[in-house]
Amino acid sequence: MLRRFYGGLHLNDEKGATHRLASVRLDPPPEQVVLPLRMHACAPCSPCVSKGDRVQVGQVVATPIDCGTPIHASVSGTVAAIEPRACASGEADLSVVIQNDCNDTRVPALPRLPFYEELMPDEIVRRVEEAGVVGMDNGLPACGSIRSALGRADTLIINAAECEPYLTADHRLMLESPEAVLTGIRILMRALGLNRAFLGVQGNKTSAISVLHSLLPLRGSDITIKILPVRYPQGAQRQLVQRLTGRLVAPNEQPIDAGCAVFHVAAAAAIQAAVVEGRALTERIVTVAGDGVARPGNFLVPIGTPAVHLLECAGGLTKKTARLLFGGPMTGAAQLDLNAPVMKHTCAVLALTDAKLAPQRAPSACIRCGKCASVCPMRLLPLHLHQLAQAGRYDALSGYHLADCMECGACAYLCPARIPLTQSIRESKARIQAAGKEAGEHGG
Amino acid sequence: MAGKKRKKIVPETWRSLPLTAAPAPHAVSGVTTRVMMGDVLIALVPALAVSTYFFGPRAIALAVVSMAAAVAFELISRLAMRRESTVDDLTALVTGLLLAMCLPVTAPYWVAVVGAGFSIVVVKQLYGGLGKNFLNPALAGRIFLFSYPVVMNLFVAPGVDRWVDWLGSGADAISSATPMASLAQRVLPLELSLRQMLLGHRGGSMGEVAAFALVLGGAYLMLRGVIRPRIPLCYLATVAALTYLLPFDNDALQWMLYHLLSGGLMLGALFMATDPVTSPVTPVGQVLYGIGCGGLTVFLRYFGAYPESVGFAILTMNACVWLLERVCKPRRYGTPLLPPLHKKAAAKAGNEGGDTHGG
Numbered sequence: 001m002l003r004r005f006y007g008g009l010h011l012n013d014e015k016g017a018t019h020r021l022a023s024v025r026l027d028p029p030p031e032q033v034v035l036p037l038r039m040h041a042c043a044p045c046s047p048c049v050s051k052g053d054r055v056q057v058g059q060v061v062a063t064p065i066d067c068g069t070p071i072h073a074s075v076s077g078t079v080a081a082i083e084p085r086a087c088a089s090g091e092a093d094l095s096v097v098i099q100n101d102c103n104d105t106r107v108p109a110l111p112r113l114p115f116y117e118e119l120m121p122d123e124i125v126r127r128v129e130e131a132g133v134v135g136m137d138n139g140l141p142a143c144g145s146i147r148s149a150l151g152r153a154d155t156l157i158i159n160a161a162e163c164e165p166y167l168t169a170d171h172r173l174m175l176e177s178p179e180a181v182l183t184g185i186r187i188l189m190r191a192l193g194l195n196r197a198f199l200g201v202q203g204n205k206t207s208a209i210s211v212l213h214s215l216l217p218l219r220g221s222d223i224t225i226k227i228l229p230v231r232y233p234q235g236a237q238r239q240l241v242q243r244l245t246g247r248l249v250a251p252n253e254q255p256i257d258a259g260c261a262v263f264h265v266a267a268a269a270a271i272q273a274a275v276v277e278g279r280a281l282t283e284r285i286v287t288v289a290g291d292g293v294a295r296p297g298n299f300l301v302p303i304g305t306p307a308v309h310l311l312e313c314a315g316g317l318t319k320k321t322a323r324l325l326f327g328g329p330m331t332g333a334a335q336l337d338l339n340a341p342v343m344k345h346t347c348a349v350l351a352l353t354d355a356k357l358a359p360q361r362a363p364s365a366c367i368r369c370g371k372c373a374s375v376c377p378m379r380l381l382p383l384h385l386h387q388l389a390q391a392g393r394y395d396a397l398s399g400y401h402l403a404d405c406m407e408c409g410a411c412a413y414l415c416p417a418r419i420p421l422t423q424s425i426r427e428s429k430a431r432i433q434a435a436g437k438e439a440g441e442h443g444g
Numbered sequence: 445m446a447g448k449k450r451k452k453i454v455p456e457t458w459r460s461l462p463l464t465a466a467p468a469p470h471a472v473s474g475v476t477t478r479v480m481m482g483d484v485l486i487a488l489v490p491a492l493a494v495s496t497y498f499f500g501p502r503a504i505a506l507a508v509v510s511m512a513a514a515v516a517f518e519l520i521s522r523l524a525m526r527r528e529s530t531v532d533d534l535t536a537l538v539t540g541l542l543l544a545m546c547l548p549v550t551a552p553y554w555v556a557v558v559g560a561g562f563s564i565v566v567v568k569q570l571y572g573g574l575g576k577n578f579l580n581p582a583l584a585g586r587i588f589l590f591s592y593p594v595v596m597n598l599f600v601a602p603g604v605d606r607w608v609d610w611l612g613s614g615a616d617a618i619s620s621a622t623p624m625a626s627l628a629q630r631v632l633p634l635e636l637s638l639r640q641m642l643l644g645h646r647g648g649s650m651g652e653v654a655a656f657a658l659v660l661g662g663a664y665l666m667l668r669g670v671i672r673p674r675i676p677l678c679y680l681a682t683v684a685a686l687t688y689l690l691p692f693d694n695d696a697l698q699w700m701l702y703h704l705l706s707g708g709l710m711l712g713a714l715f716m717a718t719d720p721v722t723s724p725v726t727p728v729g730q731v732l733y734g735i736g737c738g739g740l741t742v743f744l745r746y747f748g749a750y751p752e753s754v755g756f757a758i759l760t761m762n763a764c765v766w767l768l769e770r771v772c773k774p775r776r777y778g779t780p781l782l783p784p785l786h787k788k789a790a791a792k793a794g795n796e797g798g799d800t801h802g803g
Contacts, residue, residue, distance in 0.1 A: 006777070011471075090465075165471065238777070248777065248778040248780070249778060250777070250778030250779070251776070251777055251778060253778070308458060311458075317458065317461065319461070321461050321462075321463070322461075322462055322463065322464055323463060323464055323465070323466070323470060324463055325470060329468075329469060329470045329471040330468060330469040330470075330471060331468050331469070332468055332470065333468070334463075334464070334465040334466060334467075334468075334470070335463075335465075336463055336465050338458050352470065356471060357466075357470055357471070357472075358466070358469070358470060358471065358472035359472070360464070360466065364476075364477055364530070364533060364574070365477075365530070365573060365574040365575040365576070366575045367477055367480075367535075367574060367575050367720050367721055368575060368720050368721050368723075368725055369480070369720040370672075370720065370725035370726075371669075373725050373726065373774075374672070374727075378777045379774040379775065379776070379777045380774075380777075381725060381726070381773065381774070383725060384725075384769075400773070401776050401777075404776065404777055407468070409468050409469030410469075412469050412472070413469050413471060413472055413473055414473050414475070416475050416476050416477045416479070416480055417476075417477055418472065418476065420467065422467065422468065422469060423467040426467065
């Protein structure tokens with residue numbers, strides 16, 4: 001029980017359709033890319049180009065206002081418009097729309113820096129910031145993560161778990177660019193002043209593990225590959241830290257407060273591209289999968305490609321497709337407008353038919369089977385959280401640690417009564433937050 | 445996908461797709477309440493089969509009557525309360541079968557119907573239906589049937605040549621002692637070997653006789669994830685420990701084994717105490733619940749008025765579940781069991797000399 005994380009469930013990983021398919025470029029390339037200014041989990045960037053400007057790949061089109069990183073053009077062409085466009089959030093966000101001229105002209109890259117070992121940490125952070133690198137699973141700027149970890153981290157953990165079903169983007173990245181991944185990890189070690197790093201990979205990525213092992217010395221390696229059990233949600237930060245180091249990061253703290261700096265493996269590769277090759281973050285590997293897709297695969301996609309173009313390159317959708325997701329089936333966001341663009345942290349576009357989806361039926365009565373409690377990685381009691389919310393007792397929810405929930409969806413997945421537990425928790429959180437705001441306004 | 449033509453949706457026509465939006469998670473496991481209840485029914489089949497082998501087709505007939513009555517009462521009571529029917533989640537069938545398992549095979553059919561009526565209507569539906577009752581319906585029905593002591597206490601000896609007549613009231617069967625009656629006198633029922641106890645060749649209610657069949661059923665449920673081993677293990681371990689330690693001048697090991705195999709203990713520990721609605725949800729709560737059930741069972745068996753006490757023990761613990769759940773909540777994630785020593789010392793040092801920086 002030591003060092004394993006609590007709860008968790010074993011999901012059918014559904015990666016068989018795509019984990020052997022090498023990532024390919026989009027053919028034909030997208031006609032337009034849509035770059036939403038609200039790309040990162042910060043205030044929206046402000047555009048620094050205007051309609052009609054010619055841009056090249058890697059050119060800055062939007063600069064951050066107070067925190068965040070720049071957004072770069074992912075294709076060369078002309079800025080067609082700066083207007084609200086449908087986005088993955090479901091709303092129309094102000095975006096820079098670039099008409100692709102398919103020439104793929106790039107800005108001259110920053111000078112190559114192959115000797116990253118001699119760089120100072122702030123130089124590394126500056127390059128990472130200028131290249132627009134984010135944590136590729138959550139949209140937070142990587143420069144901010146590195147800065148907050150400076151001097152406080154004693155362990156570097158690279159998250160290559162990819163625990164959600166269907167997703168194979170990180171697996172392909174490790175198979176196709178293993179040296180870039182390892183170099184990126186070493187750059188992070190240099191920036192944080194550490195000489196050891198752990199790369200956590202789930203055991204179902206055997207080919208990637210063997211490729212990485214072949215590039216590392218047998219003994220005394222600076223990067224240790226740790227094989228993780230195939231349990232969901234092993235890739236969640238707290239669970240990863242608990243599994244690899246045994247440390248429990250309290251719910252109101254971040255992993256860095258426990259001395260662990262956690263970075264995503266695709267972010268490490270992007271950091272290598274930024275620091276060594278001077279390339280900005282303009283493309284990423286996206287898995288297109290699900291039983292609604294005609295030809296599932298992994299694609300190397302320019303940021304901002306509309307989902308409809310991506311799906312067309314994957315052979316189109318079947319008529320029975322009932323849901324389109326950005327992300328995995330456990331935490332992904334359903335999309336109704338297929339013009340929504342791929343963002344920097346979009347790891348998959350999934351098309352699912354009704355056979356694979358939760359049925360849209362009224363839930364039956366809770367039989368208190370306790371499966372939700374036994375599966376919760378944060379040791380919560382979702383059945384009580386739901387019951388109290390149903391009874392309107394929102395005041396009692398803090399006693400059951402409602403705020404600790406990371407909305408992984410494991411409880412709702414298992415519930416035999418098909419109660420939407422995760423959604424109930426989300427609604428309770430929103431209600432409590434709204435009530436807190438109101439109380440603050442009235443009292444203050 | 446050779447031979448399977450998929451109609452492609454080209455970009456212009458994607459708006460014709462029946463896309464739905466719902467909050468995450470979008471995937472769901474295939475196990476529903478109905479599947480779990482189906483598993484419980486399957487797990488009880490071996491015990492019912494052994495009972496039929498020893499007591500005749502009346503066992504099946506009684507089980508069928510009980511299940512049918514339970515379903516009928518559920519339909520009628522839901523109708524009377526103007527709520528939608530919940531019969532297809534199979535929980536009424538399970539209650540009916542479990543109640544039948546607690547009856548002696550000679551019980552008249554009306555006893556099964558009355559018991560099923562009490563279980564479903566009073567214990568379950570009047571408290572709010574599935575998930576809202578605080579007592580195990582089948583056990584509460586069985587205890588209610590203590591109101592009819594004569595018909596409920598007619599136990600017969602098992603035997604393929606002595607099957608109880610399945611038509612008629614069963615009142616003319618020849619009664620015989622059960623091992624539980626011997627144990628209540630603090631004497632080992634040595635006329636029955638342990639092997640006979642295990643295989644079911646002894647008197648008792650329909651569901652109690654075949655310990656091995658019940659264990660098979662319990663193992664099936666654990667494999668399927670319908671029940672967890674915590675409660676049965678704690679329950680049986682407590683009974684084993686207490687009976688081993690207090691054998692009343694009998695051989696301790698034999699006393700313990702006879703106690704474990706006789707009466708409704710196996711049925712209670714594997715099927716009744718593990719009823720999800722009336723048992724705690726938290727791990728520590730479940731352990732305490734199992735220990736409590738075991739302790740009460742042994743106490744009542746030794747000092748109580750009735751020879752069999754599993755039902756009373758479990759129902760009493762059912763009434764305590766609300767307290768167990770409130771007291772035994774899991775520790776918050778990240779909270780250690782004891783504060784780590786070095787943090788305590790650092791806090792002390794910080795308190796003593798902490799005017800240099802704000803901490």
